[in-house]
Amino acid sequence: MHxxxxxxxxxxxxxEQGEHPEILPILPLRGLVVYPQTAVPLTIGQPRSxxxxxxxxxxxxxxxxxxxxxxxxxxxxxxDDLYQVGTVAIIHRLFxxxxxxxxxxxxxxxxxxxxxxxxxxxxxxxxxIPAPEQVEASLELEALTRNALELxxxxxxLLPSIPRELVSSILxxxxxxxxxxxxxxFQRMELEDAxxxxxxxxxxxxxxxxxxxxxxxxEVLEIGQKIQNEARSEIEKMQREYFLRxxxxxxxxxxxxxxxQAVEIEEFRKKxxxxxxPPEADKQARRELERMSRLPVAAAEYGVIRTYLDWLVSxxxxxxxxxxxxxxxxxQVLDRDHYGLEDIKERILExxxxxxxxxxxxEELAQQDAADTDAIRKVREGVILCFVGPPGVGKTSxxxxxxxxxxxxxxxxxxGGVRDEAEIRGHRRTYIGAMPGxxxxxxxxxxxxxxxxxxxxxxxxxxxxxxxPASALLEVLDPEQxxxxxxxxxxxxxxxxxxxxxxxxxxxxxxxxxxxxxxEIIRLSGYTEHExxxxxxxxxxxxxxxxxxxxxxxxxxxxEALRTIIRSYTRESGVRNLxxxxxxxxxxxxxxIAEGTHTQLEITPDVVREFLGRPRYFGTEEIxxxxxxPGVATGLAWTPVGGDILFIEATRMPGSKGFQLTGSLGxxxxxxxxxALSYVRxxxxxxxxxxxxxxxxxxxxxxxxxxxxxxxPSAGVTMVTALVSLLSGRPVRPHVGMTGxxxxxxxxxxxxxxxxxxLAAHRSGLNTIILPKRNEADLEELPDExxxxxxxxxxxxxxxxLRTALEPAPEASATEx
Numbered sequence: 061m062h063x064x065x066x067x068x069x070x071x072x073x074x075x076e077q078g079e080h081p082e083i084l085p086i087l088p089l090r091g092l093v094v095y096p097q098t099a100v101p102l103t104i105g106q107p108r109s110x111x112x113x114x115x116x117x118x119x120x121x122x123x124x125x126x127x128x129x130x131x132x133x134x135x136x137x138x139x140d141d142l143y144q145v146g147t148v149a150i151i152h153r154l155f156x157x158x159x160x161x162x163x164x165x166x167x168x169x170x171x172x173x174x175x176x177x178x179x180x181x182x183x184x185x186x187x188x189i190p191a192p193e194q195v196e197a198s199l200e201l202e203a204l205t206r207n208a209l210e211l212x213x214x215x216x217x218l219l220p221s222i223p224r225e226l227v228s229s230i231l232x233x234x235x236x237x238x239x240x241x242x243x244x245x246f247q248r249m250e251l252e253d254a255x256x257x258x259x260x261x262x263x264x265x266x267x268x269x270x271x272x273x274x275x276x277x278x279e280v281l282e283i284g285q286k287i288q289n290e291a292r293s294e295i296e297k298m299q300r301e302y303f304l305r306x307x308x309x310x311x312x313x314x315x316x317x318x319x320x321q322a323v324e325i326e327e328f329r330k331k332x333x334x335x336x337x338p339p340e341a342d343k344q345a346r347r348e349l350e351r352m353s354r355l356p357v358a359a360a361e362y363g364v365i366r367t368y369l370d371w372l373v374s375x376x377x378x379x380x381x382x383x384x385x386x387x388x389x390x391x392q393v394l395d396r397d398h399y400g401l402e403d404i405k406e407r408i409l410e411x412x413x414x415x416x417x418x419x420x421x422x423e424e425l426a427q428q429d430a431a432d433t434d435a436i437r438k439v440r441e442g443v444i445l446c447f448v449g450p451p452g453v454g455k456t457s458x459x460x461x462x463x464x465x466x467x468x469x470x471x472x473x474x475x476g477g478v479r480d481e482a483e484i485r486g487h488r489r490t491y492i493g494a495m496p497g498x499x500x501x502x503x504x505x506x507x508x509x510x511x512x513x514x515x516x517x518x519x520x521x522x523x524x525x526x527x528x529p530a531s532a533l534l535e536v537l538d539p540e541q542x543x544x545x546x547x548x549x550x551x552x553x554x555x556x557x558x559x560x561x562x563x564x565x566x567x568x569x570x571x572x573x574x575x576x577x578x579x580e581i582i583r584l585s586g587y588t589e590h591e592x593x594x595x596x597x598x599x600x601x602x603x604x605x606x607x608x609x610x611x612x613x614x615x616x617x618x619x620e621a622l623r624t625i626i627r628s629y630t631r632e633s634g635v636r637n638l639x640x641x642x643x644x645x646x647x648x649x650x651x652x653i654a655e656g657t658h659t660q661l662e663i664t665p666d667v668v669r670e671f672l673g674r675p676r677y678f679g680t681e682e683i684x685x686x687x688x689x690p691g692v693a694t695g696l697a698w699t700p701v702g703g704d705i706l707f708i709e710a711t712r713m714p715g716s717k718g719f720q721l722t723g724s725l726g727x728x729x730x731x732x733x734x735x736a737l738s739y740v741r742x743x744x745x746x747x748x749x750x751x752x753x754x755x756x757x758x759x760x761x762x763x764x765x766x767x768x769x770x771x772x773p774s775a776g777v778t779m780v781t782a783l784v785s786l787l788s789g790r791p792v793r794p795h796v797g798m799t800g801x802x803x804x805x806x807x808x809x810x811x812x813x814x815x816x817x818x819l820a821a822h823r824s825g826l827n828t829i830i831l832p833k834r835n836e837a838d839l840e841e842l843p844d845e846x847x848x849x850x851x852x853x854x855x856x857x858x859x860x861x862l863r864t865a866l867e868p869a870p871e872a873s874a875t876e877x
Contacts, residue, residue, distance in 0.1 A: 151163040152165045449633070472513075497532075696798065
């Protein structure tokens with residue numbers, strides 16, 4: 061830091077120096093007024109001002125004109141931006157700092173008025189007109205002087221931060237002008253007030269203005285002291301934060317400003333008006349707002365009510381989206397996003413068609429609607445679909461496409477593992493941290509009263525001592541009740557009748573009957589191999605190419621490669637694992653492109669095996685190998701994740717009338733096995749089995765895999781076939797699968813899940829399927845290519861099953877060992 065010494069004239073007064081020059085450099089000041097007879101430090105940083113200082117200090121005397129800018133935000137004020145009255149000042153000291161700025165100590169000497177500017181660049185110069193103050197001794201002037209000094213002394217008492225030495229030196233002043241300028245120099249005030257004191261011509265006018273400013277300052281400080289005294293008595297009872305809030309409120313009250321609580325109350329009142337709530341909710345909101353206005357902000361109940369009102373006003377009471385009832389547009393969106401699923405698409409189009417027709421014929425139907433009861437009208441308008449199917453068949457994405465087709469917003473919540481009723485209906489406000497249930501939370505997020513609302517995995521609901529969430533959903537999914545759905549937290553009715561609810565499930569068995577009865581069940585079966593190939597080509601491959609940063613020309617999948625992935629690396633009803641394997645192949649290709657070994661690659665079956673390793677599943681070869689010996693039959697099963705095949709193995713060993721069942725079989729399946737054995741014993745002679753075979757052997761029936769629980773009656777025909785195959789020595793044909801329940805009289809009864817079971821058989825390479833005769837109509841649900849590629853045998857009796865399933869008997873039958 062460089063220090064320049066005082067000028068030779070620094071110790072002399074302006075009067076001793078003679079008259080000031082007629083033209084002076086003008087230094088604009090921002091947010092500061094310099095008075096005569098006062099010393100003030102200044103910091104100079106503008107290049108224009110630095111040039112001015114450099115020229116001034118190079119001459120003698122070091123005189124400059126200090127004029128305040130009307131707008132403190134202006135970086136480079138022009139002549140029109142300056143006040144007309146300023147102060148002639150002499151530079152006493154000058155410091156140059158390393159960052160290029162200059163620090164000055166200047167002392168005001170006299171007032172002047174601005175004349176004509178003679179220079180604007182590189183800095184301002186102007187004619188100055190001396191403006192001496194008028195000082196006429198009088199009693200009024202003496203009184204004003206004393207008032208000013210007394211007020212300043214009172215301010216110093218209220219503000220202990222003012223040094224006592226400074227106070228003593230000011231109180232010792234006698235010159236009215238010096239009193240006015242010195243106190244104004246130290247007193248904080250508005251810029252206009254400070255400039256006004258400089259511009260007033262007479263000493264008594266200056267002091268009168270100063271006394272007004274000081275009087276207001278004393279009042280503010282005394283009010284602040286009063287507030288502190290009042291709040292200090294509460295410190296022992298309340299925390300520091302509460303004290304500060306009370307102090308702020310007291311300041312606002314004394315200054316006549318609105319306090320924070322009043323502002324918040326008014327904001328909630330406006331939100332309640334804008335929410336357009338129904339009368340019940342509006343009345344409840346206003347009642348709670350009235351309670352809130354009577355509570356202190358720091359009270360615990362105040363925060364509870366504020367949160368409650370915030371939830372109440374933020375729900376979409378009157379926010380709707382207009383339905384797009386263009387049938388062709390909806391069909392186009394559904395076909396674009398999903399392949400197949402014609403039944404579901406038709407159901408959605410039917411719903412839109414009904415809505416469109418009712419809108420077009422509103423006047424014609426108005427009389428009929430008026431005659432209906434509210435319950436009938438709500439049931440007619442409500443639609444609740446339940447998509448049931450294995451994972452990966454597109455249930456969730458289909459709901460999103462429906463919302464897009466209808467022009468509605470889409471929201472989804474997962475119910476898997478939900479075991480507390482409060483998750484659906486909310487917690488009562490008496491609990492700490494209470495909040496509405498997930499239904500209203502979702503509607504608040506989506507900001508619409510008529511979205512497409514998907515309740516995913518509704519079959520995974522559980523219940524315990526917290527309550528039964530499935531029962532809570534009864535009110536949500538019943539069109540007759542959900543127009544007045546009452547969340548425990550809000551305690552007012554909210555209309556859910558305009559919401560289009562869609563639920564998804566893997567199985568219906570775990571959904572309670574009353575809940576299932578409120579939904580329209582739509583089944584999504586698994587995809588055939590042909591459908592999976594098309595889905596992969598049109599949807600999965602482009603998506604994985606995009607997600608992995610590839611270009612379409614860099615990777616191509618042959619149809620045989622996709623078939624290899626489907627047959628050897630996935631065994632599923634949907635396409636989730638298929639997309640996962642396609643993604644794995646794409647990442648392998650990305651790695652090779654990044655390493656520079658390939659620029660593009662065609663995926664063939666050999667490349668698939670190289671990238672994905674050894675096959676995980678085997679087709680007809682495994683079935684043929686396992687059924688090559690007598691006693692093994694291939695059955696068809698239904699599971700929550702789709703259809704599947706299962707092998708039933710029977711063997712015998714020396715013993716007497718022992719019958720053992722293994723494979724984690726349920727009660728129904730064990731009874732089916734016993735019924736199968738009884739039938740075989742009763743009809744042993746018909747199949748060339750010794751009548752007394754059970755007297756000399758034990759039988760063991762096993763259903764792999766042993767760790768997986770199994771139950772149901774549909775394995776009856778497969779168990780009979782395995783036992784007859786074992787005891788007659790005739791193997792089961794390798795490409796035959798079967799399903800059906802049996803009776804002791806040999807009847808074959810119908811079973812469920814035919815479509816899923818047949819698709820599983822088709823995936824596994826079975827080409828002959830034995831089904832109960834009464835399930836023949838179920839084949840209409842199968843795709844045409846599946847029916848054309850498979851042979852179906854419809855059995856009324858067990859004899860029909862065995863004639864088809866077993867290999868022909870050898871010419872010399874040897875049934876005894």
